[in-house]
Amino acid sequence: MNANAEREVRATGLGHHASRTSSTQPLGLMRCGDVGRVLAVNGGVDDSDLERNLLEMGFVEGARIEVLHRGFLGGDPLAVRINRRMTIALRRCEANAVLIGPLHDSVVNTHPSMSLEYASS
Amino acid sequence: MTASALTFDEVRQARVALVGPPNSGKTTLFNTLTGGRQKTANYPGVTVERKSGRLRTPVGRSIELLDLPGSYSLRARSPDEAITRDVVLGRQEWEALPxxxxxxxxxxxxxxxxRLFLELRQLGRPLILVLNMMDLAQKRGYQISIEALSRSLGIPVVTTVAMHKNGVQDLLDQIDTLLNQASVTGDGTVTTDAWVEPTPEAIRGYHQEAERLLREAVIEEGVPEQLTRKLDQVLLHPVAGPLILLGILFLMFQAVFSWAEAPMDWIDGGIASLQQWLAAHMQDGLLKSLLVDGIIAGVGGVVIFLPQILILFLFILLLEDFGYMARAAFLMDRLMSAVGLNGRAFIPLLSSFACAIPGIMAARTIAHPLDRLVTILIAPLMTCSARLPVYVLLISAFIPATTVWGGIGLQGLVMFGLYATGIIGALVVAGVLRLTVLRGGRQPLLMELPSYKWPNPANVLLGLLERARIFMRRIGTVILSVLVILWFLSTFPAPPQGATEPDIYYSFAGMIGRGLEPLLAPVGFNWQIAIALVPGLAAREVAVAALGTVYSLSGSEDAVTESLAATLAHDWTLATALALLAWYVFAPQCLATLAAVRRETNSWRWPAFMFIYLMILAYIAAFITYRVALALGGG
Structure with missing residues (x-):
């Protein structure tokens, strides 16, 4: 997915939000200090294990996400704070299965397939 | 109720399982509840440790408490977590349902x-929820209504402060109450048969249920912990983080070598005086030879590494309890993923510098079977402390004690080079294995970075005792029996009348060594080395003693090492010595390690594979070293 295109979609759709928080993007693209909310977790059709692993570590729709650290080489792996309660380390590749939206979107869509459709449109 | 009022059924020992996610303070709670009355065994087939302890409840009930491996869910991802699932579901062989x-x-x-609790509750078994580390929660301002939580869950909820003995009284009372009810209602319905792995949707459901419960029970959400964040800004910093990790590792190895010196001298002195005492007070004969030359010399040569192993594990346990080990894995992950390994492999490989066996056992925490196998297969390439006597002997005999580049000792530099060769070799082997024999999908790294906390002295002490016990048991079983066999091989048959060579030359070990000599001649090894390599198979360090025997030297190990160095410097070429060092970096010279791999992988295939690949590597490394050294004038 092209993150820049996404940013534009969000900027035009919700102009007043764009300056405050980043747009919808995969967790793997977020920078240190970025904050957002999980919109969807999807390991892909052939990987329900990844989806379940991510869910079990707390990457669940609606969770507050903050990227704390990224590794020295290629920004891999990431350290992510979930709901201000626990910190999880994961690689960019897996992090990209988690889709992050703006923190202050009050409406949290808990239906993963719908948010994914929205994200890739 | 008084103890005398207990019926026979209640006196029967009850079995209670402690289940919880990693970093919930479960092990500290277990240690507080059971104190030193713990025992560790292995589950059959797999080598996951079965930790259990005894305790007595206020009414006098005797309980066997099982400490199950920490697990995020019942959908087990590693061999450790599979044990937790199987015990909880009553599917584990030799282990009845708790x-x-x-x-x-x-x-x-x-x-x-x-979430894990909700999964457990579904099983319909007698269950207590413990909110641990309650002191910390209160300090941070959390207010949780235990009554509300207990009411909506319909099960007893207890708060504990696992660090303190009196913080667990409530839990003991609740266990009593629960076990009484269980025996009264005769709760034997095993719904655990029906358990299936939760779907992603089911996991989302657990999350929602957990959040709902929290909204009802949490009166005041506390302040998130800030110290960990601040520390991590330094310790996980892209530049400072790796440098600090290097510094810690450097300090650790310094400590392993300098702190261990004194206790190693004491052990050495003790063994030597025991040998002298026996030599003076026993009649000459086979029994004396077996005791003095075979068992005491051999066991002494291994026991001497106990201080180093304990110091290394002291560091590892402290760093682990402090919460730093997960950070080390985080920092190393990128480097290790380049050769197809997981950052988590860092801890087992670090342990392997003391001894490959605990390292191989520590690989159990690696979830993915391929990742785990690669880690096990390269663990012996980390320079374990048993190689040190061989390195020290050869370096002191052949490398001049000069300094290069203003102050760096050449001997130390060579030692460092041997360590580095092992590490680089391990990374290359891991990369090759991942591209050939053990090809397979990359395993995700999903790892909790726990909050930092002061290490708990009791946890560290119990962990250290456990390591010492495992090490001593290994000496008492594998090494001792191999030593007896080797003594037999190198003592019989006796030399013929008028023998000119040392006794061992005519023994079975000598025959094997001389048989191997033509094979080893291309790498520069003479028959003396070939003979010493045979007993060296049992444990690397035995080779030094064997070389001493071959060159007909006797005395304490220090005396042997000293005079042996002089003899070797005279008898061998530099090229031979360097080739033997190169050989020792790679050679599979330790039967106990192979036995451990056999246990961990549950087949002979992988230890056989390991033996062959290490042997080939050792031969090639020794060959190249020998030829290059010869060409450069080291003959």
Whole structure:
């Protein structure tokens, strides 16, 4: 997915939000200090294990996400704070299965397939 | 109720399982509840440790408490977690379904930890929820209504402060109450048969249920812990982080070598005086030879590494309890993923510098079977402390004690080079294995970075005792029996009348060594080395003693090492010595390691594979070293 295109979609759709928080993007693209909310977790059709692993570590729709650290080489792996309660380390590749939206979107869509459709449109 | 009022059924020992996610303080709670009355065994087939302990409840009931491996869910991802699932479901062989379960959670991370509890609750077994680390939660301002939580869950909820003995009284009372009810209602319905792995949707459901429970029970959400964040800004800093890790590792190895010196001298002195005492007070004969030359010399040569192993593990346990080990894995992950390994492999490989066996056992925490196998297969390439006597002997005999580049000792530099060769070799082997024999999908790294906390002295002490016990048991079983066999091989048959060579030359070991000599001649090894390599198979360090025997030297190990160095410097070429060093970096010279791999992988295939690949590597490395050294004038 092209993150820049996404940013534009969000900027035009919700102009007043764009300056405050980043747009919808995969967790793997977020920078240190970025904050957002999980919109969807999807390991892909052939990987329900990844989806379940991510869910079990707390990457669940609606969770507050903050990227704390990224590794020295290629920004891999990431350290992510979930709901201000626990910190999880994961690689960019897996992090990209988690889709992050703006923190202050009050409406949290808990239906993963719908948010994914929205994200890739 | 008084103890005398207990019926026979209640006196029967009850079995209670402690279940909980990693970092919930479960092990600290287990240690506080059972004190030193613990024992560790292995589950058959797999080598996951079965930790259990005894305790007595206020009414005098005797309980066997099982400490199950920490697990995020019942959908097991590693061999450790599979044990937790199987015991909880009553599917584990030799382990009956526990009478009750105690689910331990971190009170400051309930949102996450309640999910495992909800999975457990579905099983319909007697269950208690423990909110652990309650002191920390209160300090941070958390206010949780235990009554509300207990009411909506319909099960007993207890708060504990695992660090303090009196913080667990409530839990003991609740266990009693629960076991009484269980025996009264005769709760024997095993719904555990029906358990299936939760779907992603089911996991989402658990999360929602956990959040709902929290909304009802949490009166006041506490302040998130800030110290960990601040520390991590330094310790996980892209530049400072790796440098600090290097510094810690440097300090650790310094300590292993300098602190261990004194206790190693004491052990050495003790063994030597025991040998002298026996030599003076026993009649000459086979029994004396077996005791003095075979068993005491051999066992002494291994026991001497106990201080180094304990110091290394002291560091590892402290760093682990402090919460730093996960950070080390985080920092190393990128480097290790380049050769197809997981950052988590860092801890087992670090342990392997003391001894490959605990390292191989520590690989159990690696979830993915391929990752785990690669880690096990390269663990012996980390320079374990048993190689040190061989390195020290050869370096002191052949490398001049000069300094290069203003102050760096050449001997130390060579030692460092041997360590580095092992590490680089391990990374290359891992990369090659991942591209050939053990090809397979990359395993995700999903690892919790726990909050930093002061290490708990009791946890560290119990962990150290456990390591010492494992090491001593290995000496008492594998090494001792191999030593007896080797003594037999190198003592019989006796030399013929008028023998000119040392006795060992005519023995079975000598025959094997001389048989191997033509094979080893291309790498520059003479028959003396070939003979010493045979007993060296048992444990690397035995080779030094064997070389001493071959060159007909006797005395304490220090005396042997000293005079042996002089003899070798005279008898061998530099090229031969360097080739033997190169050989020792790679050679599979330790039967106990192979036995451990056999146990961990549950087949002979992988130890055989390991033996062959290490042997080939050792031969090639020795060959190249020998030829290059010869060409450069080291003959």
């Amino acid at each position: 009478d009750a379960m105690v689910c331990v959670t971190d009170a400051t991370n309930l949102g996450q930890h309640l």
